[in-house]
Amino acid sequence: MAVARTRCVAIVGVSGHVIEVECHISNGLPGLHLIGLLDTALNEARDRVRSAVMNSKYGWPDSRITISLFPASLPKRGSQFDLAIAVSLLGAANVIPIERIAEPFFLGELGLDGRLRPVRGILPAVAAAGDAGATKVVVPAANAEEAALVPGVTVLPVGDLRTLVEWLRGPDHDRVPPPGLFGPSADPDDAPPAAAQNGQATASVPDLARPAPDLRDVAGQPLARKALEVCAAGGHNLWMLGPPGTGKTMLAERLPSLLPPLSLDHALEVTAIHSIAGTLPAGRPLLDRAPFVNPHHTATVAAIVGGGTGVPRPGAVSLAHRGVLFLDEAPEFPMAVLDSLRQPLESGTVTVARASGSVTFPARFMLVMAANPCPCAEASDACQCTPTIRRRYLARLSGPLLDRIDVKVAVARSTRTELLADRRFAEPSAVVAERVLAARERAAKRLAPTPWRVNSELPASALHGEFRPSPAAMKPLTTCLDNGALSARGLDRIVRVAWTLADLAAKDQPEVEETSAALAMWLGVGA
C-alpha cells in the first residue's frame, strides 16, 4: 500500500493554480474518500472515476481509499480533476509506477466507459502547468489543439484511460501515446461544453465562427459610418441615438469587421477567457478576431460583470475583452447594470467579490451603446412621448457613464434619395479596415515609448503634456470651455478623438480641422 502523487490545475478567475492530487490506499472498509474543498461536480468524480477504472479493465481496490487535493484551502470546482484522481489511484494501487505520474500534469473529465472528455479552461490550465515547470501535460484529445497553443510544453492528447495507463506502464516513455480506443478526436458530441450549460444564459455568446457582416450594407448613414471608423481606429466608446430602423444595430455589428486581427498575446488572453466560459467555437482553438458581445437588456449584473455561485465566472464585459461590448436599447438595461460598467471602462479589469473569494477578470473592451430617443420607439412623427418622458428615458444613462463615451452620433432616418445616393459611397469593410489599421499603426508608432497603444488609453496627464495639440488647434475647444459648453473631462475626450482623426488623416498632429470634427462628434447627440 502506498501513496501516489500527481498534479492537476484548478482554474480561479482566468488563472490556473497547481493542485497536487494524493492518493493513499490503506486497510479499512472499502470506500473512496475525497477531501479538499470540493464542489458537487467534483464529488461526483467518485462515481465517474470508479466506473471509468472498472470499465478500463483495472480492478478497483477493495480497501479504504483516501484522495486529497492540495492545497485544501483553495475551492475546487469542475470535472477536470477526474483524470488526475484516476491516475493517482492506479498509482497507489501499483497499476502504474508512481514515478511515472509524479511529474506530468493530467487534465480531463472521464466518461463512464473510460473515455476522456474535453473540459473548459484548458488553455489557462496548460499555461499554468507550463509556468509550474511542467514539460508534459496530458489532455483530452478533443482539447489538444487548444492546449498546443501554449509554447514550451509537450501536450499529450489522450482519448481514453486505458490507452493512457498502458502507455504509462509501457517501457517506451518518449513515444507519444496512441490516439486510443475511441479514435483521435473522440466523437462529435465531445465538442467543448456549450455556454448554455454554464448558467449564464443571459450573456450572449459572440459568434466568432461566422464571417462578420460587411459595412457596405449600411447605406444612408455616412456620418455614422465615419464615427464607427474613428472608434475602430482609436478604440473609442460610441453612443448612437436615433429612431428605430435607422441601422444602429447593423452599424454596431459591423464594428468587429473594421478592427485589426488580435495580436498573439491578445488572442491568447481572449481565448483563455472564452475557454473558461465554455464559449470557444469547436474547431477554432485560437480566437484571433475581436469578439463581439451583445447581451440582451434583461441581463443581470452577474451576467455582465461576471459571477455565479461559488467561484465567479467571466461575464459579458470579460467575454468582450479586446473586442466590442454592444448594448442595444441601452436605456432598457437596469441602471445597476449600466453603472457596473464604469469600473471596467476605467481600469480595463473587473473585480467580482464573493464569499469564496474575489476574482479579477480582464475587461478591456470598446463600449457601443444604441438608444431610441424615447420609449415608444414609434416612427418619429407618430411619437406622442412628452419631453419629460423622453428626458427621463435617456436620463437612465447616468452622467458618469456618458462621460466615458468619446463619440456620440445621432442616427437620423434617411430618405429614399439619400439611400440611393449613398449606396455609391458605402465602402466595404475591408477598405475601411485598411485605413483603421494604418491609423492604429501610426498611433502605435507614436506611442511606442509609452505603455499605451491606442489613443483612447491616453491619460489626461499625457494629453496636457507631450500630446497636447497646438494652441491654434485647441482654439475651438478652449472657446467652448470658456463659455461653459464643455467640461474639462469632455475636453480630454475630444483631444483623444482628435488624435485619432489626425492618425486617420495621416497627420503628425491634430489641427483645427480635427479638433473641430472631434468636438462635433462629442457634442453629436447632446447638442
Added chain:
Amino acid sequence: MAAKDKLGKDGEQLAVEYLQAGGMQVLDRNWRCREGEIDVVARDGGTLVIVEVKTRSGHSHGSALEAVDRGKLARLRALAGRWLSEWQGERFDSVRIDVIGLEKVGRTFAIRHERGVI
C-alpha cells in the same frame, strides 16, 4: 432453506470458527432485538467485539466488505448498546466493531477481517 440463506449460514459458521481460531471467545450468535440482529458477539481479551459477517457468492456485485455502509455501521453501534444493557456477565474494557467479509471462490471461501471499523 433458500440458497442465499444457506450461503449466509455457512459464512457465519466459517466466521465463528475463524474468530475462535484467532483466540476470541464467542458469546452470542444471531442475537436479535427490535432494532435488528447482531451476527456474532465475541470477547477479545477485555474487549467486546460486535461482528458483522457478510458473505457473497462472488465478486460480480462488488466485494462483500463494500456492502457494509455507514447506515449499517450506525445500526451495529446502536445494537452494541442494546446487547450490553442485557449483558449480566463480566464487564468489558472497551467495545469494537469488526466486519468479516467472505467471498466464495470455487468451493471454498476467501476471508477478510477488518477490525475496529468504528
